[in-house]
Amino acid sequence: xxxxxxxxxxxxxxxxxxxxxxxxxxxxxxxxxxxxxxxxxxxxxxxxxxxxxxxxxxxxxxxxxxxxxxxxxxxxxxxxxxxxxxxxxxxxxxxxxxxxxxxxxxxxxxxxxxxxxxxxxxxxxxxxxxxxxxxxxxxxxxxxxxxxxxxxxxxxxxxxxxxxxxxxxxxxxxxxxxxxxxxxxxxxxxxxxxxxxxxxxxxxxxxxxxxxxxxxxxxxxxxxxxxxxxxxxxxxxxxxxxxxxxxxxxxxxxxxxxxxxxxxxxxxxxxxxxxxxxxxxxxxxxxxxxxxxxxxxxxxxxxxxxxxxxxxxxxxxxxxxxxxxxxxxxxxxxxxxxxxxxxxxxxxxxxxxxxxxxxxxxxxxxxxxxxxxxxxxxxxxxxxxxxxxxxxxxxxxxxxxxxxxxxxxxxxxxxxxxxxxxxx
Amino acid sequence: xxxxxxxxxxxxxxxxxxxxxxxxxxxxxxxxxxxxxxxxxxxxxxxxxxxxxxxxxxxxxxxxxxxxxxxxxxxxxxxxxxxxxxxxxxxxxxxxxxxxxxxxxxxxxxxxxxxxxxxxxxxxxxxxxxxxxxxxxxxxxxxxxxxxxxxxxxxxxxxxxxxxxxxxxxxxxxxxxxxxxxxxxxxxxxxxxxxxxxxxxxxxxxxxxxxxxxxxxxxxxxxxxxxxxxxxxxxxxxxxxxxxxxxxxxxxxxxxxxxxxxxxxxxxxxxxxxxxxxxxxxxxxxxxxxxxxxxxxxxxxxxxxxxxxxxxxxxxxxxxxxxxxxxxxxxxxxxxxxxxxxxxxxxxxxxxxxxxxxxxxxxxxxxxxxxxxxxxxxxxxxxxxxxxxxxxxxxxxxxxxxxxxxxxxxxxxxxxxxxxxxxx
Numbered sequence: 001x002x003x004x005x006x007x008x009x010x011x012x013x014x015x016x017x018x019x020x021x022x023x024x025x026x027x028x029x030x031x032x033x034x035x036x037x038x039x040x041x042x043x044x045x046x047x048x049x050x051x052x053x054x055x056x057x058x059x060x061x062x063x064x065x066x067x068x069x070x071x072x073x074x075x076x077x078x079x080x081x082x083x084x085x086x087x088x089x090x091x092x093x094x095x096x097x098x099x100x101x102x103x104x105x106x107x108x109x110x111x112x113x114x115x116x117x118x119x120x121x122x123x124x125x126x127x128x129x130x131x132x133x134x135x136x137x138x139x140x141x142x143x144x145x146x147x148x149x150x151x152x153x154x155x156x157x158x159x160x161x162x163x164x165x166x167x168x169x170x171x172x173x174x175x176x177x178x179x180x181x182x183x184x185x186x187x188x189x190x191x192x193x194x195x196x197x198x199x200x201x202x203x204x205x206x207x208x209x210x211x212x213x214x215x216x217x218x219x220x221x222x223x224x225x226x227x228x229x230x231x232x233x234x235x236x237x238x239x240x241x242x243x244x245x246x247x248x249x250x251x252x253x254x255x256x257x258x259x260x261x262x263x264x265x266x267x268x269x270x271x272x273x274x275x276x277x278x279x280x281x282x283x284x285x286x287x288x289x290x291x292x293x294x295x296x297x298x299x300x301x302x303x304x305x306x307x308x309x310x311x312x313x314x315x316x317x318x319x320x321x322x323x324x325x326x327x328x329x330x331x332x333x334x335x336x337x338x339x340x341x342x343x344x345x346x347x348x349x350x351x352x353x354x355x356x357x358x359x360x361x362x363x364x365x366x367x368x369x370x371x372x373x374x375x376x377x378x379x380x381x382x383x384x385x386x387x388x389x390x391x392x393x394x395x396x397x398x399x400x401x402x403x404x405x406x407x408x409x410x411x412x413x414x415x416x417x418x419x420x421x422x423x424x
Numbered sequence: 425x426x427x428x429x430x431x432x433x434x435x436x437x438x439x440x441x442x443x444x445x446x447x448x449x450x451x452x453x454x455x456x457x458x459x460x461x462x463x464x465x466x467x468x469x470x471x472x473x474x475x476x477x478x479x480x481x482x483x484x485x486x487x488x489x490x491x492x493x494x495x496x497x498x499x500x501x502x503x504x505x506x507x508x509x510x511x512x513x514x515x516x517x518x519x520x521x522x523x524x525x526x527x528x529x530x531x532x533x534x535x536x537x538x539x540x541x542x543x544x545x546x547x548x549x550x551x552x553x554x555x556x557x558x559x560x561x562x563x564x565x566x567x568x569x570x571x572x573x574x575x576x577x578x579x580x581x582x583x584x585x586x587x588x589x590x591x592x593x594x595x596x597x598x599x600x601x602x603x604x605x606x607x608x609x610x611x612x613x614x615x616x617x618x619x620x621x622x623x624x625x626x627x628x629x630x631x632x633x634x635x636x637x638x639x640x641x642x643x644x645x646x647x648x649x650x651x652x653x654x655x656x657x658x659x660x661x662x663x664x665x666x667x668x669x670x671x672x673x674x675x676x677x678x679x680x681x682x683x684x685x686x687x688x689x690x691x692x693x694x695x696x697x698x699x700x701x702x703x704x705x706x707x708x709x710x711x712x713x714x715x716x717x718x719x720x721x722x723x724x725x726x727x728x729x730x731x732x733x734x735x736x737x738x739x740x741x742x743x744x745x746x747x748x749x750x751x752x753x754x755x756x757x758x759x760x761x762x763x764x765x766x767x768x769x770x771x772x773x774x775x776x777x778x779x780x781x782x783x784x785x786x787x788x789x790x791x792x793x794x795x796x797x798x799x800x801x802x803x804x805x806x807x808x809x810x811x812x813x814x815x816x817x818x819x820x821x822x823x824x825x826x827x828x829x830x831x832x833x834x835x836x837x838x839x840x841x842x843x844x845x846x847x848x
Contacts (some may be wrong), residue, residue: 016477019481054504056440057447058507062506062510064517065516066507067504068499068518069503072496072499075492075493076474079478079490082489083481083482083486083490088485092489095491145545149804260461415790
């Protein structure tokens with residue numbers, strides 16, 4: 001008799017048949033005795049099609065109007081899903097983000113949730129109806145304008161709603177079976193994981209695993225909402241993302257490596273010959289940050305004392321590459337660096353595992369495997385439970401497979417605990 | 425320096441080019457020094473496509489959810505139009521019916537406007553922005569659910585908003601040039617009218633002229649909002665719908681006939697052998713009314729005193745025909761009538777003109793013209809400024825042309841004042 005929030009992605013409701021199949025699953029959950037709140041994305045490619053229409057009328061559509069446009073997508077899918085549920089004899093009641101009480105700031109296209117006031121959702125549950133909430137959208141607290149939370153943010157809507165409603169858990173339905181030790185398209189022997197911790201999932205998501213959005217996992221960890229990532233095309237169990245301590249009756253011994261993530265959508269910028277003075281790096285990265293660009297890895301080589309100059313490299317989303325280069329070029333004279341290098345043929349491979357905290361030698365094994373596979377490492381960055389390397393983009397499949405083998409993560413392995421995830 | 429409400433129909437914003445053309449026109453109005461509020465319909469066939477999707481998931485979608493679905497249509501067109509205006513250097517600010525303060529009752533699919541509280545529209549005007557309001561939609565006063573006002577009701581939204589804002593006039597942009605003396609597709613010599621009274625336009629709309637919706641004209645008459653019906657594909661003057669007395673400097677003498685309307689979407693039901701007792705007709709029509717069916721003409725022949733029985737015929741929208749027949753069949757035993765006849769091959773031709781009040785012989789001329797053309801009259805119904813006849817559907821073009829000629833309404837005529845209108 002749990003209260004469950006179920007989130008269905010665009011691929012699960014891509015057409016009328018998909019919507020009817022999802023309706024069956026929701027009604028099945030209710031018939032099993034649970035209360036259900038549904039969060040739904042726009043159908044299939046609707047969001048892309050709407051964005052294309054926007055491009056046709058304006059080269060730079062205002063954010064407020066783009067959000068008004070894009071939110072039409074969930075409006076369509078949620079109403080259709082409510083109809084399909086009605087056709088199965090239960091009441092589906094659809095709610096826009098605004099009606100569901102998803103209150104955000106005013107940053108159109110990338111709004112943050114400030115609060116959720118789900119009075120109408122609770123009233124619908126009390127009436128015995130199944131609330132269907134539009135993912136991805138909310139309403140600005142100050143301007144009362146419609147906002148969107150950014151691409152793929154329906155997961156975040158679902159987890160935030162689960163937290164606000166005090167739900168027992170949140171099911172994220174997608175088109176893959178769960179979280180794998182590596183991307184199964186790259187590593188055929190990759191294993192599906194029964195469970196992964198928030199902490200590890202956060203590192204995986206930050207390192208390019210697309211199965212769950214970073215923000216959604218952050219939200220789930222903060223409010224301790226267990227997430228069940230599973231396929232809407234099968235009935236098999238997926239992967240549970242939970243607190244590490246919450247796993248009952250499982251081996252206390254943490255496996256060394258949870259899984260391997262890759263990201264091939266970044267570019268690398270190197271600033272050559274930066275004067276080795278206090279505050280220069282801060283000045284450079286302030287310019288990038290003020291442009292709203294998120295920087296990922298930053299590496300600064302040891303200062304060459306002889307010349308008084310140093311090189312700084314960083315990675316960033318490839319889509320922001322040219323914009324960042326233009327900003328930096330304007331800074332060249334002021335800062336007095338020598339030159340800029342731009343490389344968009346890179347890939348990042350990351351090893352994630354809470355067990356590496358207490359197991360020495362993980363990086364040695366990782367780098368050794370890459371060397372044996374003939375993969376050259378361009379950059380290295382580490383956190384307490386993650387090691388990331390930047391390599392040539394063409395070497396990414398080789399690097400992932402080599403690491404997967406070296407840590408014995410596949411079906412034959414015994415130490416594997418976590419990851420993978422394919423695109424959604 | 426007028427305040428103008430401009431309404432653009434689906435055919436005017438059918439694609440990106442249409443939206444850009446409409447944006448040009450709106451910006452042009454602003455540059456001419458006027459304040460503009462825009463009401464827009466869904467793009468082209470969007471509403472039909474959404475309805476098709478609904479049919480695919482459910483044979484009988486709940487009204488609340490159908491309204492949620494269909495209102496996505498204007499959301500798309502209004503956001504795109506706001507973007508196109510932004511691209512021309514002015515601010516377009518889109519508003520849903522709910523945001524624009526269109527408060528309705530809770531009758532999903534055919535809601536009535538209870539009130540308009542256009543605070544956000546006025547604020548946008550004060551900011552120098554151009555408010556773009558979704559036509560056809562509102563929000564229920566009691567349930568706060570999204571409602572729609574029924575097919576073609578964007579005209580009503582525009583006029584109601586014009587009244588609430590105290591606008592100087594309301595322009596209805598469509599794909600025809602204005603109101604004609606008859607449907608130009610039937611009568612090539614039909615003339616476009618420069619002006620028509622609310623009263624005459626009401627009769628024309630009620631009799632099948634599609635250029636303006638009945639509700640919209642009713643609203644305009646009640647609040648004395650002049651309507652300018654014109655084409656969004658040209659710059660020529662259209663037809664002004666105004667108070668008869670408001671026309672300045674025009675001939676005081678009212679023309680006899682304003683125009684001719686036809687309606688080929690009705691069916692006729694005849695109840696044969698109704699016992700001629702007090703209350704029987706009331707009982708029959710109560711049953712029909714309770715089904716939400718709008719009856720048009722009703723004709724009862726003089727009671728045949730010898731038999732104590734009478735025949736009652738009425739016309740109704742053809743779409744409701746089978747439903748009404750089923751209701752009446754269940755009533756047969758209780759009321760004790762002999763039989764029911766159903767005819768869906770009828771057409772209605774109506775002559776409208778305020779001048780017929782003071783000109784005797786109009787009906788004689790009308791019926792004479794039909795007889796000369798060999799058209800048989802099945803039913804007759806009249807109002808103070810209208811004469812309608814029901815004929816065989818195949819005879820409609822012949823009847824319209826014969827009447828148009830008989831009253832000399834064409835380009836060569838001198839008495840013509842009003843009508844026509846093609847489908848939108």
